[in-house]
Amino acid sequence: MSTAELSELTVEVDTGRWNETILDSVDLVVPAGRITVLLGESGCCKSMVAAALTGLLPSVARSTGDVRVNGTVVRDERQWRRLRSGTVGLVPQSGVTAFAAERTVGAQLHERRGPRPCRSVENACAAALYPTDVLDLYPDQHSSGQIQRAALAAALLPCPDLLVVDEPTASLDLGTAHEVWANLRTYADTGAALLTITHDATLAVEAGGADRMVFMRHGRIVATGAPAEMRALPDPYVRGFFPQIGQ
Numbered sequence: 001m002s003t004a005e006l007s008e009l010t011v012e013v014d015t016g017r018w019n020e021t022i023l024d025s026v027d028l029v030v031p032a033g034r035i036t037v038l039l040g041e042s043g044c045c046k047s048m049v050a051a052a053l054t055g056l057l058p059s060v061a062r063s064t065g066d067v068r069v070n071g072t073v074v075r076d077e078r079q080w081r082r083l084r085s086g087t088v089g090l091v092p093q094s095g096v097t098a099f100a101a102e103r104t105v106g107a108q109l110h111e112r113r114g115p116r117p118c119r120s121v122e123n124a125c126a127a128a129l130y131p132t133d134v135l136d137l138y139p140d141q142h143s144s145g146q147i148q149r150a151a152l153a154a155a156l157l158p159c160p161d162l163l164v165v166d167e168p169t170a171s172l173d174l175g176t177a178h179e180v181w182a183n184l185r186t187y188a189d190t191g192a193a194l195l196t197i198t199h200d201a202t203l204a205v206e207a208g209g210a211d212r213m214v215f216m217r218h219g220r221i222v223a224t225g226a227p228a229e230m231r232a233l234p235d236p237y238v239r240g241f242f243p244q245i246g247q
Helices: 046-054 077-084 105-111 121-128 144-156 174-188 201-206 227-232
Strands: 004-014 019-030 035-040 061-069 088-091 162-166 193-197 212-217 220-225
Touching (some): 004 046, 019 193, 019 220, 035 174, 046 088, 046 193, 088 144, 105 121, 105 144, 121 144, 121 174, 174 193, 174 201, 201 227
Parallel strands (some): 035 193, 088 162, 162 193
Antiparallel strands (some): 004 019, 004 061, 212 220
């Protein structure tokens, strides 16, 4: 059973012209068999949490604290490359960045199966609700919703123990979004640890895709707990993510 963890993680970005702390003493546990939903206002650095959990912090970033995957502290790029080859999967906020621009999505998905694939391309596409009739298109020929689901299919191919998904349904209609959340739930139920970043707390709860919710603000975690606990908090920042309350 997989668990990912950030312990007292602080990340600073130093470009040589300016310096900023973007994550400030972040403690976060992503347990196996559960979906942890990360929410926060735009610019609060949710995507940097995804980068930290997958070893993809920018080169200008310096960090202190620990990142653990399956109980092991990960410190160097060699460890991360090995983990990203199958143990850790990421669906980036912009799905098109998961693919090389000059080759079709289908060709790249087939290549990513590797020598010991966990599932077929067809199975991964079905789990991601990616339409296989567009496999022969190039990444930039896809709609934003299609390429995001293609990126999810790519991440699901090796059946990673930890799956980090950044805004998986932002470009989807409500019905398809509910189906994607349902399939993420099915994958978590296999024992995988999921961190899902979203701006839509209501959708995550209604679709059954939130076992635990974590709220960020200004690079810090300000609230965490089960959905019912979070909806009952008097904190106006957290309540703002549940607009139906008080109506």
